Structure formats: C-alpha cells, structure tokens
Amino acid sequence: MVGKQFVALLGSPLLVAGFPHIAEMLEKQKMQERQVGVPALVPFPEFPGSPAHALYDKFDPGSQRVSTSGEHEFRAPGPGDIRGPCAGLNAAANHGYLPRDGIATAESVNTGLWEAFGLDKTATLFLQTATMFFDGDPISGRWSIGYHSDETNSLGLLGDLLGNQTGICAYGHLKTEADASITRGDWLAPEMNSNCASYPVFAQELLDLAKKRTGGNITPQVLAEHSYNRKQYSIANNPNYFSPPYAGVAFTFGAHMFAFELLANHSAEEPRGFLTPEVFESFFSYTRDENDQLVFTYGHERIPDNWYKRADDDAWTLSDILISTAQQCASYPSACQVGGNTGEVNSFSGVNVGDLSGGLINSVEDLSDPARMGCFIRQAIQADVPSFLDKVFNGATLNTLLGLVDTMLTPALQGLGACEGIPAGRSMFEYGSEYPGAKIVQEGPRNPYK
Numbered sequence: 503m504v505g506k507q508f509v510a511l512l513g514s515p516l517l518v519a520g521f522p523h524i525a526e527m528l529e530k531q532k533m534q535e536r537q538v539g540v541p542a543l544v545p546f547p548e549f550p551g552s553p554a555h556a557l558y559d560k561f562d563p564g565s566q567r568v569s570t571s572g573e574h575e576f577r578a579p580g581p582g583d584i585r586g587p588c589a590g591l592n593a594a595a596n597h598g599y600l601p602r603d604g605i606a607t608a609e610s611v612n613t614g615l616w617e618a619f620g621l622d623k624t625a626t627l628f629l630q631t632a633t634m635f636f637d638g639d640p641i642s643g644r645w646s647i648g649y650h651s652d653e654t655n656s657l658g659l660l661g662d663l664l665g666n667q668t669g670i671c672a673y674g675h676l677k678t679e680a681d682a683s684i685t686r687g688d689w690l691a692p693e694m695n696s697n698c699a700s701y702p703v704f705a706q707e708l709l710d711l712a713k714k715r716t717g718g719n720i721t722p723q724v725l726a727e728h729s730y731n732r733k734q735y736s737i738a739n740n741p742n743y744f745s746p747p748y749a750g751v752a753f754t755f756g757a758h759m760f761a762f763e764l765l766a767n768h769s770a771e772e773p774r775g776f777l778t779p780e781v782f783e784s785f786f787s788y789t790r791d792e793n794d795q796l797v798f799t800y801g802h803e804r805i806p807d808n809w810y811k812r813a814d815d816d817a818w819t820l821s822d823i824l825i826s827t828a829q830q831c832a833s834y835p836s837a838c839q840v841g842g843n844t845g846e847v848n849s850f851s852g853v854n855v856g857d858l859s860g861g862l863i864n865s866v867e868d869l870s871d872p873a874r875m876g877c878f879i880r881q882a883i884q885a886d887v888p889s890f891l892d893k894v895f896n897g898a899t900l901n902t903l904l905g906l907v908d909t910m911l912t913p914a915l916q917g918l919g920a921c922e923g924i925p926a927g928r929s930m931f932e933y934g935s936e937y938p939g940a941k942i943v944q945e946g947p948r949n950p951y952k
C-alpha cells in the first residue's frame with residue numbers, strides 16, 4: 503500500500519506547518535462547539551490565499567489601469583460569437599483580450615488574462631490545459647468559452663471533424679462547470695436551469711448579503727458565505743444536485759474567489775482591492791430597469807472604464823486558488839463535500855472520499871490542507887480525463903489524445919503539487935448510479951424537466 507505511507511506523510515504536522523494560518527484556523531475549529539445553524543465554523547479569512555496578499559500596500563495607476571479603448575474597446579458579441587458562464591472570459595472576449603468570437607486559444611488565454619486581470623501564468627497554464635482536455639480540442643488547444651462550437655474541432659486526414667467538443671457550459675456540465683455557481687443555474691434543476699446564463703435572483707442575493715455584512719461592497723468573506731448559501735439552496739431545490747471534486751468543490755469555489763480577487767477595483771487607499779456593486783454589475787452584464795431591478799443581458803459583460811486591476815507583483819496564482827479552496831473547507835466543511843442529492847431534494851449523500859481517493863483523503867478536514875487539496879484535484883483530473891475523452895473522440899484520434907495526457911496534461915498539473923507516490927483515484931462517474939445528476943451525457947435530451 504504505497505498510498506498509506508503517503509497519507510501518513512501528509513497527515514504529519516509538517517505539511518500543515520507550511521500553512522500556519524490554516525493550522526491556526528483548524529485549532530480554533532476544534533475548540534469551537536459545532537452549533538446547528540452556524541455555517542462558518544471559523545471565519546473565512548478577510549484576505550484569503552497566500553498570507554502575503556494581506557500585507558500588500560502598493561498602487562501603481564500606470565500599470566494597473568486596464569485599457570477599454572482602441573483595440574480593447576467594448577464590443578457586444580455579434581452573430582456567431584460565443585459567450586458562456588464565465589464573467590471573466592466573457593468580459594475579456596468583449597474587450598479583445600481573448601478572441602472576440604469566443605474561441606479560446608492557449609496563447610490568448612495566457613497573455614489576455616494576465617493583461618486584463620493579473621491572473622498569474624501558473625494558474626492560466628493549468629486552467630487552459632485542463633479545460634482544453636475536458637471541454638475542447640487538445641490537438642489545436644482551442645475550446646469554446648460557452649456552449650458547443652464546430653470551430654473548436656480539428657480536421658482529420660480525410661477532412662472529417664474529429665470529435666464533438668462540448669465547450670464549458672451546457673453539455674460541458676460537471677467537467678469544468680458545476681452546480682451552485684455565483685449566479686448561474688444548475689443544469690438539471692427543475693427551474694432556472696441554464697448553466698450558461700446568469701439569474702438576477704442569485705445576483706440580488708449576493709448584493710443583499712454584501713449590504714448586510716459590509717454595507718454594500720462585496721468581499722471574499724461575503725463570497726464564501728454566498729457559496730455556502732448557494733450549495734444549501736441547490737440541496738433544497740435541485741433533486742439532481744451533484745458536486746464532484748474538481749468542478750464542484752474546487753472550481754465553483756475558485757470562481758467565487760475570482761469574482762473578488764480578479765474583478766475588484768484598486769486604488770492607493772485600497773491597494774488590496776474593493777468591489778462595489780456597480781463594478782460587479784458591469785462585469786456580470788447587469789443593468790437596472792426603471793424600477794431599479796437587476797436586468798441580465800446575455801454576453802454583454804463589460805470591463806468598467808477607469809478600472810484598476812490587481813498589481814503585477816501581487817498576482818493571483820495557482821497556489822492562491824488551492825489555499826483559498828482549502829480555507830473554504832476549514833470554514834465551511836459541509837460546502838466542501840463530494841456528493842449530491844439522490845433524486846429528491848434534501849437527500850444529499852456524500853461520496854466515501856477515502857474510497858474515491860484510494861486513501862489520500864479521508865475526511866473534509868484533510869482538505870483544509872492546501873497540499874492535500876492540490877493532490878486531490880490532480881488525482882481527480884487524472885482519473886476523469888480519459889473517460890471524458892472517450893465520450894468525445896474515438897478511433898485513432900482517441901489514442902493520440904490519450905497519449906497527450908502524459909506529454910501535455912501531466913506536466914501542466916505539476917503546479918498542483920508533485921504528489922509523488924499518491925494512489926490512483928477513481929473516476930467520479932463510477933459513483934453515477936446513486937446520483938442521477940452524475941451522468942456524463944454528450945448530446946440529446948438531458949434535462950428531465952425540459
């Protein structure tokens with residue numbers, strides 16, 4: 503049992519010692535009585551991610567101001583241009599930081615998301631590579647930032663389209679996109695079930711919570727609480743709610759953090775960023791009607807004029823994504839569970855993570871350690887990618903792509919940790935039978951309520 507040894511190593515205080523701020527959170531968590539109705543066992547940090555961000559105190563208007571004119575002027579998507587569930591990718595495409603047609607390429611993702619938002623290359627390399635394997639075409643590196651597009655397909659020797667990629671929403675469900683998003687719907691829910699579009703009722707809930715907690719501005723703590731609320735809502739309203747390790751536990755929460763860490767404005771007084779409701783609404787494609795109610799327009803996400811991104815030397819990195827996701831698990835352990843409803847509302851049942859991860863993770867508390875979180879995500883992606891590829895591609899193309907897993911995907915996962923000697927995880931979709939929401943279906947009728 504190679505795995506056992508590794509687990510013993512990870513379980514040692516040494517690893518958590520690398521993250522003293524989380525070790526401290528866990529201590530407090532242990533001391534606190536678990537009270538029903540108090541979701542946060544310990545407060546989610548005011549400044550999540552690496553502790554250095556909490557001390558950042560510089561502001562350089564010249565390099566932080568993001569251009570919204572000339573080649574980066576706002577242009578609404580035209581016919582055939584694709585937009586999807588990601589506020590950041592949509593805004594980047596509307597301002598020419600990504601291709602305006604909505605088909606992402608490796609080059610544009612790596613440079614565009616840095617220029618527009620200060621998302622570090624450790625993160626974009628990982629996200630770009632994982633997303634092209636899950637939702638796009640690993641041969642050309644292209645993927646759609648919304649629903650399926652024929653534009654992402656490579657041509658085979660005979661000029662045939664190779665495979666039928668999903669893009670990141672609709673049938674891309676559970677690969678990168680998952681339930682209980684900030685404002686998007688759950689794809690298999692009875693109502694409000696577009697996983698590409700944003701719903702004003704969820705956006706309003708976020709704004710109301712911010713008003714209650716801070717007087718108006720949206721903070722990481724507000725977003726962490728909103729994420730918990732959205733998962734509770736899905737459990738209570740979506741019989742098919744399901745949360746797999748990567749798309750559900752890590753990615754959905756990662757997107758909640760992006761909403762502050764990458765969309766907040768910056769100034770000399772607020773070098774760590776501040777996110778007003780107005781800036782949030784612009785980035786999420788909301789306007790107000792004559793009664794001051796939120797109105798969503800599909801795909802018109804906009805970088806506000808005179809907006810300052812985070813500083814280059816304070817970039818948001820892949821480690822920050824892992825650390826903040828681990829911090830979520832310390833504060834809101836129930837929101838960090840892998841599992842779902844079993845066909846009825848309020849029937850949430852957790853997957854045995856010890857079994858899923860071959861003993862790497864045995865409880866939610868283990869996931870409060872960023873190093874273990876990284877290896878858990880890495881294991882999940884490696885276990886799931888071959889089964890996703892198998893559904894999209896076939897024949898010689900499939901073999902070529904399975905070969906690329908070793909040469910292209912595995913190196914891009916290094917940022918999650920070397921994770922030497924960890925046991926192979928099992929694919930999430932082996933657990934499908936108990937969870938109606940856990941099936942991967944590529945086309946045809948999917949939502950039972952439509």
Ligand code: HEM
Pocket residue numbers: 587588589590591611615619621626629630633670678679680681682683684685686700753754757758760761764765
């Ligand atoms: C290659 C990079 C990226 C990929 C593949 C990606 C993909 C996605 C996906 C699939 C979702 C839906 C998640 C869910 O179902 O909960 C999402 C949501 C989101 N993303 Fe991204 N994203 C990327 C980069 C960014 C960047 C750079 C930003 C901010 C500047 C951003 C901000 C957001 C936000 C705020 C949401 C939540 C939207 C909502 O729920 O209403 N993302 N992204």
Ligand SMILES: *[C@@H]1O[C@H](CO)[C@@H](O)[C@H](O)[C@H]1NC(C)=O
Pocket residue numbers: 650666667668673944945946
């Ligand atoms: C490809 O998949 C999409 C859904 O992602 C579906 O609408 C389309 O019909 C499929 N095309 C082919 C050629 O199978």
Ligand SMILES: *[C@@H]1O[C@H](CO)[C@@H](O)[C@H](O)[C@H]1NC(C)=O
Pocket residue numbers: 767768769770781806807808809810
């Ligand atoms: C961003 O902050 C700066 C400094 O406070 C301010 O001048 C600017 O108007 C803000 N931008 C937006 C879009 O709110």
